[in-house]
Amino acid sequence: MRGWRRTGTVRPFRGAETTYLSAMRPSDLLQPRPEGLYCPPGDFFIDPVRPVERALITHGHSDHARAGHAHVLATRQTLDIMALRYGENFAQGRQAAALGEKIDVGGVTVTFHPAGHVLGSAQIAVEKGGLRIVASGDYKRTRDATCAPFELVPCDVFITEATFALPVFRHPPPQEEIARLLKSVAQFPERSHLVGAYALGKAQRVMKELRQAGYDRPIHIHGALAKLSAYYQEEGIDLGTLEPATVEAGRKGDFAGAVVIGPPSAFADRWARRFPDPVSCFASGWMRIRQRARQRGVELPLILSDHCDWDELCQTIAGTGAGEVWVTHGREEALVRWCELQGIAARPLHLVGYEDEGD
């Protein structure tokens, strides 16, 4: 059984070793395979979608972090989240990577850097022979008090997601969105506001944003959010008083004026009927498009995303200084087009198995 080895040496980034550049081609260091992104010299996968021997995981969302790998290397928080979701035995062996710590995997140096996406999320930099590729997983640049902020890592090849890679996606400041929610709560005090938000990350972010806006009443939550929200609180992220949104506790009128957070799927479900004349809200970057909101029957869209918007994607690509960009899940063609216009080599990776709709 091979483990992960911490290296004591500190490699300079693209220093004297640039002579190796010609020796190592990007596709020798990382390449798409049906299981996911594969590193031949290190013999590991990043966010594989099928069970593999060695997996490096960027973050805990279920399309990136799957159960069943033999060995998993991820940040401690991502490992904790996987254990919460899949049980303690989600892998045979696991190792926590500290942010910035250099880890040697079969002669390849691997470092984890915060991605600003959800608690524990990291970009993974893979380096060998003077060539550095950063697989950013999912990431965002907007301030988020529930996770460490994105760190810009200079690299030769930048692998970026493309969830919101169209110039129509421009996320407004989160405070404005929360202010609209609170205004509606005041305007319709006899109704309850049901906020759809994904269970890991978005839900806790909505709670935190509400608290930062001064909302101090209890927030009612769907059972599916309980474990992860408790974990966030244990990790020192204060989400205030959370109460289960159950009717056993009282009658329908009890939720008048309340803010209730649950997974988006629950609102189409019979679960939602316990609330008085609910205003259906959905916290997602998709809510930028009115037709999207209309299709889902959303009355109050909250444009709150855990991904970059178009401007942030472009700004990040430019900021890494990468001469080459690989684009994964989402609207690849628009981002590839933008890179071409900027004179940056770019290609879609066509990895399968990642949700390009989740947010």
Next chain:
Amino acid sequence: MKRFAELLDRLVLTPSRNGKLRLLTDYFRVTEDPDRGLALAAITGDLSIAAIKPAMLRALVAERVDPVLFGYSYDYVGDLAETVSLVWPARHDGDTASASHMTLAEVIAKLQSASRSDGPKVLAGLLDRSDIAARFAIIKLVTGGLRIGVSARLAKQAVADLGPVDVAEIEELWHGLEPPYTELFAWLEGRARKPERAAFALFRPVMLANPVGDGDLERLDPADYAAEWKWDGIRVQVSFEGGVRRLYSRTGDDISRAFPDLAGGIGFEAVLDGELLVGSPAATGTFSDLQQRLNRKTVSPKIMQNHPAFVRCYDLLQLDGEDVRALPFRQRRARLEDLVATLDPARFDLSPLVAFEDWKALEDLRIAPPHPIIEGVMLKRWDSPYLAGRPKGPWFKWKRDPHTVDAVLMYAQRGHGKRSSFYSDYTFGVWTGAEGEEELVPVGKAYFGFTDEELRQIDKYVRDNTVERFGPVRAVRADRRNGLVLEVAFEGLNRSTRHKSGVAMRFPRISRLRWDKPPAEADRIETLRELLDR
């Protein structure tokens, strides 16, 4: 501007009437003059920005955004105004969003004062200095017709709620007022007297009838009532006064421009109440014919020639400057008969009285009316004055029974608002095809007519019998042996080229759930087609 932009954003996605009213009334309450009045005018369609044309938008955006990226974006969003509002590059010179801080009045003044030649520049300048929500609102203003799911009538109701006053009072004043309606708001807030009716040919709120309920007729003496056919056209008020000629819908919308053949005819001095129909008094067209003339802002000579409009008159509100609304119906009717006899017979005729001995005799007439454009009978008390609104007693409508058809539930869609967790909008079909090869063809969609308890039952049925999902829509198991039969009531049937079945129902609703009926015994499309040919 920011507040107006926010209001549009909310209205677009708020499904319930009460929700919309709350948003509008709150906006009118907290917004200053003249912004609120201009917003009201924009919503009611009484605001025009002449020099700026929607086509300019495409040209302006092409100068700013890579055409390939714009193409991807437009394909994705599907709506031009929205796409442009989102992809328009923000300026990073500290001036961004300053137009969002301009008042609505300032933005409208800029747009209205633009000339044809500097229109694009003025528009681009405003968009440059706006945030996304304000850009969307500005584009909506210049493209005209906000299309935000708020009728002029609903906006007037929201204004009335400020008082509160009866919406009829607003409608009566409306055409004598101009944006930004400062004197109207001042009156509603108790700061000024009610505005005077200053202009000629203003709308007068119409009198409406109650449906005949169970046992109503037993308490009434047939001798007290006149009967007329109930015409299935559109209710209009013909208001010719002081040389001004107007045609109003029953909610007070000025529809004169869509009917120049009526409003442009020989003048007289009167306000008439009647039914607008097409064809001629001698050969009246059906409701399908009438539809050719509806929902048009203007009308071509060809359509006017093929589908001429006329008014079948049944009441008189004013004659030669004298308001006759307080007179009993018997006297108004006598004067109406005298007047109509002097009018152009191709444009105006009289709705005839229907003689009857007793309710039974009238019912026989109601069940078998002599013309398809008749949808029942009207009862009017001989001694009743003409009253605004729907007073109980003087006027009754006694409609022909609706048509019904047994159809099979095919698709169900989730509702909105209170119904967002229920599958409450149903598409249903009837059988078509040869024996042994029958299949269902959708013939309509209905989302009311059932009780809350029945809604719960259908919802459960849909969830238990889903065969496919498409977003918020579920396809429900429906074949010869399995399926839910719905008895659907509807008022009439039109030919339709847009529907596969070739028919479109008017006012369909679920009248009964036929849990007992095997789907194979539901109706066939031929049953409906026969109705068309009648």
